[in-house]
Amino acid sequence: NITVVSFGCLVPLTKLKHGPVDTVIGSIATRIKRTPVQILMRWTLQIGTIVVSTTSKGPRMKEYIQIFDFELSKEDIDAITLAGGSRPEKRTFWSNKKLDLLWSSTLRTGLYFMRKFYLKIPGFLPLKN
Incomplete structure (x- = not known):
């Protein structure tokens, strides 16, 4: 959906x-x-x-x-x-390098934020690896 x-x-x-x-x-x-x-x-x-x-x-x-x-x-x-x-895929807004950098930095920031703040919330149970 x-x-x-x-x-x-x-x-x-x-x-x-x-x-x-x-x-x-x-x-x-x-x-x-x-x-x-x-x-x-x-x-x-x-x-x-x-x-x-x-x-x-x-x-x-x-x-x-x-x-x-x-x-x-x-x-x-x-x-x-x-x-x-019939045309090969072409990125027109973001290059692959910029997109990879965006996603990796966003993921790192998100994980840091989660560890620092969300784990202190009562009742919040992190997923186990």
């Missing part, structure tokens, strides 16, 4: 331009008279992922909100999924 949240669902159109998804999304957008952004956001929503995006621009916000008044066909969903899967 875990729902995935997508921060950066527009990366294929913004940071990874001219990839395999562009052609598929472009043809679907033209056919159903929507923008490529709306197609990609709608695809993200229809595969069961929560869409997170930001903007302070009114026209862009209106474009984002309009993803709720149409649906993509199963064939369109499958075509976008297939095109997206």
Whole structure:
């Protein structure tokens, strides 16, 4: 029962331009008279992922909100999924090195915090190794 949240669902159109998804999304957008952004956001929503995006621009916000008044066909969903899967995974926000450093330092901090504070709480029983 875990729902995935997508921060950066527009990366294929913004940071990874001219990839395999562009052609598929472009043809679907033209056919159903929507923008490529709306197609990609709608695809993200229809595969069961929560869409997170930001903007302070009114026209862009209106474009984002309009993803709720149409649906993509199963064939369109499958075509976008297939095109997206044909490209190797690429990190666009964090490098592996930075991510590893973040996780390891977060884990160390969490363990230190737990030992220092939580073990002093009456009734708190730490898990045994």
